[in-house]
Amino acid sequence: MSGLAEAVETVLRYRRPDPDCWDAVVDAVCTEHPSYDAERVLVQAGTAITRHTDRIAVDLRRQQGAFGTAVGHGVKVRALALAGAGDLRALPALHRLAEHGGLPYMRPQARVMAGLPPAALAAVMRTKLRRDSDDYHGNTTTLEVLALCGPAAAPAVDDVAGRLGTQFTYDAMRVLGRIGPAAAVTADRLTAYATGRVTPAHPYRRRAAWAHWKVTGDPTLALDVCGAAVRSGTASHGLPFLADLGPLAAEHAAPVRRLMESPGAWTRTYAAHAYWRITGDPERAVPVLLAEVDPAWEGSPAVPVRQAVHHLGEIGAPAAPAAPLLRGILAREERLGQPFAGVRILADRAYARTLTDALEGING
Structure with a gap:
């Protein structure tokens, strides 16, 4: 049990754990008496358990029983693990779980299925x-x-x-x-x-x-309503939509640019992204976004660090000054800290994916 506890702690704590740790997690799940802690991290594994998907699929069928109709906790764990790995063998079980109320009710766990x-x-x-x-x-x-x-x-x-x-x-x-x-x-x-x-x-x-x-x-209605929001002071509620409109929102570029100096971090981030999308000019936007990328960020949703990283990647080569910082954050061994270990791997995987995509965008 101590070996399993160490393996679970390792995959929770580190971004690049030894594959043997994931082997131990799968072993602890695919047994007659599976470990709850191992199940908790297996659902978050994503492609880290790709080499074990055949075994998990077999164990899923065992959990479902002879007629493949069971929809209990064990079925959910294995189906979600397969879904996170992008394995289509998860689908029949997910359909059954959806019919009987067995799918996750919390968003971080449900987003695992986006691998399908x-x-x-x-x-x-x-x-x-x-x-x-x-x-x-x-x-x-x-x-x-x-x-x-x-x-x-x-x-x-x-x-x-x-x-x-x-x-x-x-x-x-x-x-x-x-x-x-x-x-x-x-x-x-x-x-x-x-x-x-x-x-x-x-x-x-x-x-x-x-x-x-x-x-x-x-776009007429969207330009009118979202533009009015930016002019009225309820800026952060209109900026993401103006960003989506891009050059169509050119008449609103001036108030958007002013909001890049807002005291609110989210408003500054939204404004910088919207200004770049509207004007195509990265020179004003990149420094604002880069200033929001705190290398010590621990995942607080009150701070728009991940969003700023994503937007720097969208801008691409003109955001090259951000690349060394992003590489340094991605290279760190320990996962993003979270108050609840139940979603720690999910949160860190999402951030690591954002960092990777941003660096790919910047490097062309």
């Missing part, structure tokens, strides 16, 4: 959305994962649109916008939110206007 093809994942999440008609976490988590599927979530348009006018309106709008033209049937309802005809409209107006643009291709 978007269309296949969207089908699973549509089943879950239909089942969890009223559950708060079930809806918000499912809608977030559906948004990650983008246009592949088009078959779920009616189900998602059914959340408009509920406590899930804001999340539903994000999904509809990500789906794009296939969700054009919702344009009139989005217009009603964006123009304030549906009350209470706040805080939906900007997201509704953005979603209207994405489903119709007409």
